[in-house]
Amino acid sequence: MSQIELKETVLAKAQAAKKAARVLGVMPADDKNKALLAMAESLWKNRESIFAANAEDVREARENGIPETRIDRLVLTEKRLQDMMEGLRQIVELADPVGETLETIERPNGLLIEKVRVPFGVIAMIYESRPNVTVDAAGLALKTGNAVVLRGGKEALRSNIALVDAMREGLAGSRIPLEAVQLIDRTERESVDILIRAKDVVDLVIPRGGAGLIQRVIENALVPVIETGVGNCHVYVDEAADFDKATRIVLNAKTQRPSVCNAMETLLVHEQAGKWLPGIVYALQERGVEVRGCRKTQEILGETQCLDISFATEEDYATEYLDLILAIKVVSKVEEAIEHIERYGTRHSEAIVTENQAAAEKFLAEVDAAAVYHNASTRFTDGFEFGFGAEIGISTQKLHARGPMGLRELTSYKYIIRGTGQTR
Amino acid sequence: MSQIELKETVLAKAQAAKKAARVLGVMPADDKNKALLAMAESLWKNRESIFAANAEDVREARENGIPETRIDRLVLTEKRLQDMMEGLRQIVELADPVGETLETIERPNGLLIEKVRVPFGVIAMIYESRPNVTVDAAGLALKTGNAVVLRGGKEALRSNIALVDAMREGLAGSRIPLEAVQLIDRTERESVDILIRAKDVVDLVIPRGGAGLIQRVIENALVPVIETGVGNCHVYVDEAADFDKATRIVLNAKTQRPSVCNAMETLLVHEQAGKWLPGIVYALQERGVEVRGCRKTQEILGETQCLDISFATEEDYATEYLDLILAIKVVSKVEEAIEHIERYGTRHSEAIVTENQAAAEKFLAEVDAAAVYHNASTRFTDGFEFGFGAEIGISTQKLHARGPMGLRELTSYKYIIRGTGQTR
Structure with missing residues (x-):
């Protein structure tokens, strides 16, 4: 023809x-x-x-x-x-x-x-x-x-x-x-x-x-x-997080269905939440997740001797894995988490886990994404989960x-x- | 540089x-x-x-x-x-x-x-x-x-x-x-x-x-x-129009400010409204408008001997003159007016003048444009006239x-x- x-x-x-x-x-x-x-x-x-x-x-x-x-x-x-x-x-x-x-x-x-x-x-x-x-x-x-x-x-x-x-x-x-x-x-x-x-x-x-x-x-x-649909989504676990919630949300956001756009691709962790890191990395690895981390993540995990992870590069932070792979970055404050998301996010779904209301409100207001979560999994960005009864896609543009x-x-x-x- | x-x-x-x-x-x-x-x-x-x-x-x-x-x-x-x-x-x-x-x-x-x-x-x-x-x-x-x-x-x-x-x-x-x-x-x-x-x-x-x-x-x-802003706008004067309203609206839509996007560019007239045509053409010409018409328009005007207008081509109907020029087309029913607008309009502002409620509702429902008027001038498509208090432009897209x-x-x-x- x-x-x-x-x-x-x-x-x-x-x-x-x-x-x-x-x-x-x-x-x-x-x-x-x-x-x-x-x-x-x-x-x-x-x-x-x-x-x-x-x-x-x-x-x-x-x-x-x-x-x-x-x-x-x-x-x-x-x-x-x-x-x-x-x-x-x-x-x-x-x-x-x-x-x-x-x-x-x-x-x-x-x-x-x-x-x-x-x-x-x-x-x-x-x-x-x-x-x-x-x-x-x-x-x-x-x-x-x-x-x-x-x-x-x-x-x-x-x-x-x-x-x-x-x-x-x-x-x-x-x-x-x-x-x-x-x-x-x-x-x-x-x-x-x-x-x-x-x-x-x-x-x-x-x-x-x-x-x-x-x-x-x-x-x-x-x-x-x-x-529609490209989601390089983050969960930020704050120093004031309820770490039980954090564990449940992180495991859900990464492993419940890793191949979809609202799954988490990078975990951001406050440096004061370092003690929680070895446990979550262990739980992720147990579920078959390959973990990559920044130097600081490696330092924290190094102290536990047994958890060996590879180094997360700039490219890792920019990648939507859609797979059982997770990048981790340790940050020193909520502003740094917001900046990381501003730089690498695709404006899809972003979450903060914290019991500090001021940090939550700052994150909810300043993060530029279609859906911004406080204490819930990014996996909820979905027409059915939002109660729309139907979905033709998830828009990551603002028009x-x-x-x-x-x-x-x-x-x-x-x-x-x-x-x-x-x-x- | x-x-x-x-x-x-x-x-x-x-x-x-x-x-x-x-x-x-x-x-x-x-x-x-x-x-x-x-x-x-x-x-x-x-x-x-x-x-x-x-x-x-x-x-x-x-x-x-x-x-x-x-x-x-x-x-x-x-x-x-x-x-x-x-x-x-x-x-x-x-x-x-x-x-x-x-x-x-x-x-x-x-x-x-x-x-x-x-x-x-x-x-x-x-x-x-x-x-x-x-x-x-x-x-x-x-x-x-x-x-x-x-x-x-x-x-x-x-x-x-x-x-x-x-x-x-x-x-x-x-x-x-x-x-x-x-x-x-x-x-x-x-x-x-x-x-x-x-x-x-x-x-x-x-x-x-x-x-x-x-x-x-x-x-x-x-x-x-x-x-934003390209407006090939029409006024359709129905057989059941109040012709005083029609005259006021047509003169306003064409002559009050011809250089703007919400001004009328083509007048569609029901064939049963032919008697009104010579008067409106005379009034338009008196205000300096160059009128171009279809064969039927010319026939109707020809009977009055004195009104000489040029022939409106396909290109005329497709043109946003932004000037004191008007194309006229005689149509046999409201459906034909809607089809003409579907074909040549730019989805900006379209008006029907009629006292027939059924014809008005049909036009309002079926015409695909940002603003569709019944018995009012297309010139009202404007942020201030809509009461928005400000305007950055007039969108002719649907997104x-x-x-x-x-x-x-x-x-x-x-x-x-x-x-x-x-x-x-």
């Missing part, structure tokens, strides 16, 4: 989505909910063709030597398909944010200004080979009155085609136009670039995946992008939506002004 | 702003207000050097053949300086949005999640040769706890240096660090590119100026951009802030989570 044909193919899908978005944008919640339930049913009805397509994807991924951790994300099972269907049903239960009046302003000249929540229009999702994102993103977008253009990783292409076919079959009996869910079935990288530069058609781009994917999207997009993004974060607003002939 | 030196110079200023932003971000409103008043006083105290610098800028602009309309924007007078000072004093009177709790969520596990309004951090303003933007932007940014990096047009460089020097002299006696206001005094276009790509230092870019400037910024920025942007739109939010040792 030539570049021109590729461009035409991608833009035609985005334009079809835009047309569908106009219908969908003013559709009552009831009609949207019925369509979502029909989509869920249709996934189950078409499970055999979905599993067959997925098996092909998995077979080819194995042949191509894709690592097993990535293949694990790709594999669809009955349980995983049911989870996706359950996800759609949960979205149905959530209130529809579209049409909500956010603010009413009455002006002295009699103009009545209403700020009303509206859908974005067309949302493009750029993601890797996780077929569950295909269904989640479609469900969240449709519920909020948005059409969606999906571009998943090429290893999941057959699975995504089968999932989208099934969802569209479900839409066929509903009032939502089929065209509201579009899948870019081209694997060329250029297809992404065309989509994220289609400023007149696409209203919002959400990249979901590793740092490389997100960086590429940001560098090439003309459409506004919500940056529009920050932190976990649920239904409301998939909407914009407009001003509706009612007059009686007013002029200036 | 080499490219490397230029980059170092620009980044050093942005980094100094970032450092100042940390102090400014948690500063009480009182301290910020005192600093803003001191800035206003200092502008007056330094008026002679400001006027001298401005006179040099104006002289050079004339020598370089800059058109008088642009020179008019560049000229500073006592009245204009006083207006800027008054602008700063008005900003002092407005409530400080920073620190506001937007939402409180109590979770079953006892976590207390607060969504709190915070400054962006460092805002970069890219604008043309209007020295008043220098003072307005600095005032709005500081009030909302943001540091600002200003990059104005090169014709106003001397004026901007004098204004920023005066403002900083005012800051010297305040608690706001001088470094919170930075001026990029390099005129190379690359200085803009360096600034808008400094993703780790700058939190937000606001371009203000013509379509060319805004497009360039969007294409080159890595920092999130709020797109974060849409429509007139006041103080609140210069803030983001973060989640502050208070726990008692919770883990997942």
Whole structure:
């Protein structure tokens, strides 16, 4: 396919989505909910063709030597398909944010200004080979009155085609136009670039995946992008910490699920909390965590003779390991912890453990991140844990939506002004 | 200056702003207000050097053949300086949005999640040769706890240096660090590119100026951009219009200030409202408006013999004239008006004039624009007219802030989570 044909193919899908978005944008919640339930049913009805397509994807991924951790994300099972269907049903239960009046302003000249929540229009999702994102993103977008253009990783292409076919079959009996869910079935990288530069058609781009994917999207997009998910997160254990809490929080933040963005990557410890260090390092190592520390950490641990750890470099502090590895730095005061986070953090999730209220308030106020915790694990930065009932990603940028993004974060607003002939 | 030196110079200023932003971000409103008043006083105290610098800028602009309309924007007078000072004093009177709790969520596990309004951090303003933007932007940014990096047009460089020097002299006696206001005094276009790509230092870019400037910024920025100000705005006069209202609104929207973004550029008229057309065209022409119309418009006017207008092309409909020129199109129903706006509008301000409530509601719901009016002039899309008390621009994008942007739109939010040792 030539570049021109590729461009035409991608833009035609985005334009079809835009047309569908106009219908969908003013559709009552009831009609949207019925369509979502029909989509869920249709996934189950078409499970055999979905599993067959997925098996092909998995077979080819194995042949191509894709690592097993990535293949694990790709594999669809009955349980995983049911989870996706359950996800759609949960979205149905959530209130529809579209049409909500956010603010009413009455002006002295009699103009009545209403700020009303509206859908974005067309949302493009750029993601890797996780077929569950295909269904989640479609469900969240449709519920909020948005059409969606999906571009998943090429290893999941057959699975995504089968999932989208099934969802569209479900839409066929509903009032939502089929065209509201579009899948870019081209694997060329250029297809992404065309989509994220289609400023007149696409209203919002959400990249979901590793740092490389997100960086590429940001560098090439003309459409506004919500940056998600890279989390170099810290826990700072203060001299005035309750060390039982500190131990529980640190173990949870590092080991409960190390591969996710809200897991801790660097532990900052006040020098007066040195006595607590050998115990926590021992507990971490026991759970299979490789610990790297600054000179001061090594000195403190050296006194205990038995704990041997490697040296943490600048690069360690800048790395989101997403693995059972932890960097430790000893600091002399809360300000130093805040400065370290300012320098190396990715504005995602940061925590302080202390019983000193003044230190806590300073940290909460001054740390620049989407979510700042006092005496709790960074792992709570999550749409479900925040009670949003759904999540399309966690934003680490400050424009529009920050932190976990649920239904409301998939909407914009407009001003509706009612007059009686007013002029200036 | 080499490219490397230029980059170092620009980044050093942005980094100094970032450092100042940390102090400014948690500063009480009182301290910020005192600093803003001191800035206003200092502008007056330094008026002679400001006027001298401005006179040099104006002289050079004339020598370089800059058109008088642009020179008019560049000229500073006592009245204009006083207006800027008054602008700063008005900003002092407005409530400080920073620190506001937007939402409180109590979770079953006892976590207390607060969504709190915070400054962006460092805002970069890219604008043309209007020295008043220098003072307005600095005032709005500081009030909302943001540091600002200003990059104005090169014709106003001397004026901007004098204004920023005066403002900083005012800051010297305040608690706001001088470094919170930075001026990029390099005129190379690359200085803009360096600034808008400094993703780790700058939190937000606001371009203000013509379509060319805004497009360039969007294409080159890595920092999130709020797109402002391009307005190809329409008024649709329905068959069920109150034609007195229609006449007043159309004349106001086109002629009260044709050079601004919320002025009307195309008039859409229902074919059943044809009888009203000759009168409005006559009234517009009397006010110096050049009218261009579709075939149908010409037919209707042709019957009156005396009104001769030129043909409106596709290009006319796509143009933001910003001048006393108007395109007219006759449509057969409200849907056709909505489609025309969908195709040619820039999502800024759109109006319907009708007494038919159903047609009005359809238009208000379906038209995708920052501000949609029923029976009022598009000219009201403005921070002051909306009662925001201030305005840094009018956003035509849907991310974060849409429509007139006041103080609140210069803030983001973060989640502050208070726990008692919770883990997942």
